[in-house]
Amino acid sequence: xxxxxxxxxxxxLAAAALPGLAVRPAAAADExxxxxxxxxxxxxxxxxxxxxxxxxxxxxxxxxxxxxxRFTGRWRAAFNYVxxxxxxxxxxxSAPLVSGPNVTWQADGVTxxxxxxxxxxxxxxxxxPVRRDAxxxxxxxxxxxxxxxxxxxxxxxxxxxxxxxxxxDLWSMDVxxxxxxxxxxxxxxxxxxxxxxxxxxxxxxxxxxSATSSMTDATLDHDGSPYVYGYYDFLGDNSYNQRHxxxxxxxxxxxxxxxGGRSDWTAGLSLATVITKRSLLEMGVGASRSRGYLGNxxxxxxxxxxxxxxxxxxxxxxxxxxxxxxxxxIAIPEERPDTRNGQTFDLRYVRQVxxxxxxxxxGYRYYRDDWGIHSHTVELQWVQPLARGWTxxxxxxxxxxxxxxxxxxxITSRQGLLNPVTDPQLGQLYINGASPHxxxxxxxxxxxxxxxxxxxxxxxxxxxxxxxxxxALVDRTTGKAVDTQDLASxxxxxxxxxxxxxxxxxxxxxxxxxxxxxxSGSLAIGRAFDNGLSLAFSWExxxxxxxxxxxxxxxxxxxxxxxxxxxxxxxGELHATAGHPAHAGHVAGDAAMxxxxxxxxxxxxxxxxxxxxxYRVERERQGGxxxxxxxxxxxxxxxxxxxxxxxxxxxxxxxxxxxxxxxVGYTIRAGLALMAxxxxxxxxxxxxxxxxxxxxxxxxxIDAASMHMHHPHTTSGVGDTPIMVLWHGGDxxxxxxxxxxxxxxxxxxxxxxxxxxxxxxxxxYDMQAGSGTWDLLGAMSVAGGDARLxxxxxxxxxxxxxxxxxxxxxxxxxxxxxxxxGARLAGPWSVSMRxxxxxxxxxxxxxAGTLVPIVPGDxxxxxxxxxxxxxAGLSLAxxxLGGMHDRLTLEWLQPLSQRLRGYQLDRQGSVGCSLSxxx
Amino acid sequence: MDRIGFxxxxxxxxxxLAAAAMAGCASVQPWERGVLARDSMALDPAxxxxxxxRHVHESREASAGGSAAQGGGCGCN
Numbered sequence: 001x002x003x004x005x006x007x008x009x010x011x012x013l014a015a016a017a018l019p020g021l022a023v024r025p026a027a028a029a030d031e032x033x034x035x036x037x038x039x040x041x042x043x044x045x046x047x048x049x050x051x052x053x054x055x056x057x058x059x060x061x062x063x064x065x066x067x068x069x070r071f072t073g074r075w076r077a078a079f080n081y082v083x084x085x086x087x088x089x090x091x092x093x094s095a096p097l098v099s100g101p102n103v104t105w106q107a108d109g110v111t112x113x114x115x116x117x118x119x120x121x122x123x124x125x126x127x128x129p130v131r132r133d134a135x136x137x138x139x140x141x142x143x144x145x146x147x148x149x150x151x152x153x154x155x156x157x158x159x160x161x162x163x164x165x166x167x168x169d170l171w172s173m174d175v176x177x178x179x180x181x182x183x184x185x186x187x188x189x190x191x192x193x194x195x196x197x198x199x200x201x202x203x204x205x206x207x208x209x210s211a212t213s214s215m216t217d218a219t220l221d222h223d224g225s226p227y228v229y230g231y232y233d234f235l236g237d238n239s240y241n242q243r244h245x246x247x248x249x250x251x252x253x254x255x256x257x258x259x260g261g262r263s264d265w266t267a268g269l270s271l272a273t274v275i276t277k278r279s280l281l282e283m284g285v286g287a288s289r290s291r292g293y294l295g296n297x298x299x300x301x302x303x304x305x306x307x308x309x310x311x312x313x314x315x316x317x318x319x320x321x322x323x324x325x326x327x328x329x330i331a332i333p334e335e336r337p338d339t340r341n342g343q344t345f346d347l348r349y350v351r352q353v354x355x356x357x358x359x360x361x362x363g364y365r366y367y368r369d370d371w372g373i374h375s376h377t378v379e380l381q382w383v384q385p386l387a388r389g390w391t392x393x394x395x396x397x398x399x400x401x402x403x404x405x406x407x408x409x410x411i412t413s414r415q416g417l418l419n420p421v422t423d424p425q426l427g428q429l430y431i432n433g434a435s436p437h438x439x440x441x442x443x444x445x446x447x448x449x450x451x452x453x454x455x456x457x458x459x460x461x462x463x464x465x466x467x468x469x470x471x472a473l474v475d476r477t478t479g480k481a482v483d484t485q486d487l488a489s490x491x492x493x494x495x496x497x498x499x500x501x502x503x504x505x506x507x508x509x510x511x512x513x514x515x516x517x518x519x520s521g522s523l524a525i526g527r528a529f530d531n532g533l534s535l536a537f538s539w540e541x542x543x544x545x546x547x548x549x550x551x552x553x554x555x556x557x558x559x560x561x562x563x564x565x566x567x568x569x570x571x572g573e574l575h576a577t578a579g580h581p582a583h584a585g586h587v588a589g590d591a592a593m594x595x596x597x598x599x600x601x602x603x604x605x606x607x608x609x610x611x612x613x614x615y616r617v618e619r620e621r622q623g624g625x626x627x628x629x630x631x632x633x634x635x636x637x638x639x640x641x642x643x644x645x646x647x648x649x650x651x652x653x654x655x656x657x658x659x660x661x662x663x664v665g666y667t668i669r670a671g672l673a674l675m676a677x678x679x680x681x682x683x684x685x686x687x688x689x690x691x692x693x694x695x696x697x698x699x700x701x702i703d704a705a706s707m708h709m710h711h712p713h714t715t716s717g718v719g720d721t722p723i724m725v726l727w728h729g730g731d732x733x734x735x736x737x738x739x740x741x742x743x744x745x746x747x748x749x750x751x752x753x754x755x756x757x758x759x760x761x762x763x764x765y766d767m768q769a770g771s772g773t774w775d776l777l778g779a780m781s782v783a784g785g786d787a788r789l790x791x792x793x794x795x796x797x798x799x800x801x802x803x804x805x806x807x808x809x810x811x812x813x814x815x816x817x818x819x820x821x822g823a824r825l826a827g828p829w830s831v832s833m834r835x836x837x838x839x840x841x842x843x844x845x846x847x848a849g850t851l852v853p854i855v856p857g858d859x860x861x862x863x864x865x866x867x868x869x870x871x872a873g874l875s876l877a878x879x880x881l882g883g884m885h886d887r888l889t890l891e892w893l894q895p896l897s898q899r900l901r902g903y904q905l906d907r908q909g910s911v912g913c914s915l916s917x918x919x
Numbered sequence: 920m921d922r923i924g925f926x927x928x929x930x931x932x933x934x935x936l937a938a939a940a941m942a943g944c945a946s947v948q949p950w951e952r953g954v955l956a957r958d959s960m961a962l963d964p965a966x967x968x969x970x971x972x973r974h975v976h977e978s979r980e981a982s983a984g985g986s987a988a989q990g991g992g993c994g995c996n
Contacts, residue, residue: 024961039971058996062971084974090996157992185993200949216993272962277951282962296995342982348962352954359959367982375982383959393965401981512981524968538968544979565975569967 055089260293307416517548594822597914614663679719746770761850764857772805808848812841840864862902
């Protein structure tokens with residue numbers, strides 16, 4: 001090799017080691033930074049055959065925070081926290097439209113609260129449902145299907161995961177692990193991946209392996225599960241557990257609970273290639289292997305049982321009838337295979353187009369598995385950089401899948417739902433309905449005289465004791481005739497539930513397993529600023545379409561719907577602002593570095609054009625005793641006085657509120673800044689019954705609401721969004737002020753989901769995510785001292801100026817004031833102390849809609865009050881992250897005294913953690 | 920037999936494509952990769968947004984799995 005070639009090769013190798021010259025899997029994946037994303041998903045309504053569901057369609061709020069750090073030159077790590085809150089209507093099953101899976105009795109066409117799962121239909125000779133016209137005459141087959149809708153409880157899922165990466169000269173390795181938790185499902189996962197840079201970085205070979213262990217722990221819908229057969233047999237014995245090995249059903253407080261475990265393995269291999277100076281190609285193959293309980297606990301299959309004993313059409317020997325079969329359409333649990341193996345093939349091509357730095361991304365994915373599903377996905381994305389750091393990204397996605405081998409919207413079975421248990425010689429057998437497991441079986445014997453009832457207190461006194469056929473009832477075990485009317489009256493025909501072996505081995509009506517397609521288009525607009533901050537908003541509209549399904553199969557247009565997905569992503573690159581002139585040596589800011597994280601002056605140190613991002617988590621807990629005017633109150637007083645007549649039924653035992661706040665600040669000019677603080681809130685309340693509570697109301701709304709006591713109430717979602725203009729000034733003494741509004745982005749009318757068809761109305765006032773009113777915000781602060789020792793004070797007000805909200809009430813004005821002192825310790829550490837006063841004025845108005853008051857917090861007069869807290873905080877300056885005023889703080893606030901209005905649970909204190917970064 | 924042959928052909932398709940891609944690519948020197956280093960040329964230019972979108976699609980479509988993504992929850996509703 002010539003010396004020139006060797007030099008060139010060495011240069012090439014050195015250049016290849018520079019970051020960014022290998023194929024990049026994802027933008028910013030290997031750069032330090034913090035990402036925060038808010039997402040909102042909203043589904044449209046499905047066609048229920050002219051009936052509107054009273055349950056709102058599915059919607060979800062999502063929060064995703066990501067932190068990527070480089071520890072040394074060779075190690076880096078990324079951590080993700082994801083929180084989703086889902087709520088809304090979900091389909092339990094689907095059934096022939098003519099059988100009425102969504103019947104309405106109301107004039108406004110809104111379906112009732114209970115899912116209709118116990119149905120009846122008439123079928124023709126080809127087992128198609130028949131429709132009758134207004135005169136009751138069969139008008140022909142009607143194969144339309146509709147889903148049965150029920151309301152899903154609002155559920156929150158939290159996921160935490162992390163990945164550590166070790167880089168070597170020509171390859172790197174990722175080791176990751178994480179966990180995902182939600183009330184009915186939890187999963188833990190781990191992954192291992194390796195990336196090799198080959199051929200002077202012309203190729204990147206990636207190999208990945210992941211394992212996930214998951215557990216379902218699902219409480220079945222208490223409205224729907226009583227109408228789903230197949231968990232228990234006619235005698236009340238658990239028949240589900242006898243048929244299943246990977247899942248089991250246990251009785252729960254409100255309805256049965258399904259437990260099941262599963263494991264998932266995935267492996268993937270991909271090769272990314274530099275094709276030209278302007279194009280890349282990546283190809284990959286993957287395999288997945290799933291074992292265990294792979295079913296959906298909330299889905300049921302409607303079976304049209306054609307009971308030969310219950311036929312009144314032509315099938316029953318009635319040639320004059322205008323239909324063939326009578327069908328009882330009954331829901332039973334779905335049955336899926338316990339194994340699933342899938343394979344994928346991926347292709348992705350990226351090419352710069354034209355002279356305007358636009359990039360075309362084209363992707364294709366093929367999937368197939370041994371459930372009979374195969375799918376194609378095609379994605380096209382156009383990334384168009386514009387002037388001043390703006391980027392516009394339109395994209396389209398086409399997805400189509402075939403149906404699973406065992407998918408059907410509903411099925412038929414030529415047997416009865418209940419079938420008489422008979423003896424070849426003795427005929428129909430009977431059991432004691434009052435004691436079905438006593439081992440005694442009875443039959444009617446026409447050959448012996450029936451005993452005469454000799455009990456003078458019996459309604460049958462003096463008459464023969466017989467069965468429904470008029471003959472004597474005989475105990476098959478003892479051979480003796482039943483001689484008491486009490487026993488005879490409790491005997492009932494012994495029936496067996498349907499024969500599972502006559503049904504297909506696997507069946508599911510989950511429309512996700514049907515043949516359909518999904519078309520979606522999205523538009524994202526983003527801007528990257530010079531200081532390492534970037535902001536992006538995206539909107540994706542998607543439409544499910546059965547017409548796009550692959551390979552024929554059932555027509556599932558009844559499940560077609562639209563959906564929208566919005567996301568707002570904020571990214572700050574760490575180290576991007578080191579030495580930024582905006583942050584060089586601000587004495588005022590240094591004193592503010594010792595203040596509590598929510599101190600107004602802490603945001604007032606930046607120069608024009610600079611940004612501040614903060615992320616704060618606060619968790620407040622209530623527990624222990626219930627109080628009124630500072631004194632502890634017992635159950636008797638709560639029952640008698642804390643609720644309207646007939647009194648309270650329950651009290652909270654533990655409440656928590658977690659708020660995650662994103663603070664985004666922009667300094668318009670020196671001394672003037674704009675702040676927006678979107679929030680995500682979670683509330684949880686556990687309860688217990690009160691001793692001496694009034695009697696129930698006979699399965700009315702009170703009893704239905706009381707069923708909710710068996711599990712904690714939880715709410716979660718976006719809270720209100722304060723937006724403020726801040727200004728500051730002064731020299732020895734620094735003053736800051738703020739004025740703004742609180743945008744009512746949080747829900748103020750969250751309700752309990754119905755139970756037993758009872759509308760239960762609103763949740764407690766303190767369980768609402770927002771105020772529902774446009775509020776005026778004001779704040780002012782003063783601070784003094786220097787970088788070693790500082791002090792300050794702040795007053796804030798939230799004034800409810802917008803009248804009552806849409807739900808009939810307005811929270812009371814909120815006033816806060818506190819004084820603080822801070823001192824720098826050794827190195828980057830500092831401490832702060834504060835004394836904080838908080839007052840929430842009485843509420844105006846009350847819930848205007850349905851409310852079933854069972855706990856004190858349902859009353860508007862048991863909200864708010866005054867308290868005094870003492871706080872201690874610890875702060876860690878983080879200049880290594882690039883900003884002079886970056887810091888992490890942790891603070892504990894402990895109530896010193898509290899005078900809460902009405903009857904409320906003791907405040908136990910709160911803990912807050914804040915990360916502030918300047919750019 | 921034809922079915923087996925079809926399976927073999929299908930299994931080799933990705934490998935053949937990979938070989939073709941590797942053989943067909945020009946020798947692009949490291950200093951010629953300025954365009955390829957741009958954010959817009961990353962295989963996933965917006966990983967946060969695409970992660971959310973993927974999560975939604977996986978909870979609504981049947982062909983979940985097969986990727987390196989884990990977790991994601993039940994997606995039962």
